[in-house]
Amino acid sequence: MIRPSVLILLTLTLVSACATPATDKTGPATRSAPVISAQSDLENWVSQFQGRTEKQIVEELGDGGERSKWQSGGYEGLQLRYKFGRISELYLLFNNDRVVYVTFTVSAK
Secondary structure (H helix, E strand, C coil): CCCCCHHHHHHHHHHHHHHHCCCEEECCCCCCCCCCHHHHHHHHHHHHHCEEEEHHHHHHHHHCCCCEEEEEEEEEEEEEEEECCCEEEEEEEEEECCEEEEEEEEECC
């Protein structure tokens, strides 16, 4: 389990990372998000990625995410950013090849 202080640092890093362009754009996501009828459905779908490896994420979502590195408080890792459907941004932060933080933004379309 991740300490709350680490999650706060990761959140702060995520906020700053959102303003920084990714360093390695690999193209659009090859798969689409499921059809979501309610916010809770989307939250449940996104929460399934917590603790998964990069390989598992790429198998599920495709290799089209933008890749960059994140670093905060002595921690560092890979950041994947996907865009598809109503999800305008899905960020997955990895540490030791496991997803440690997931956040998303939904467009109003």
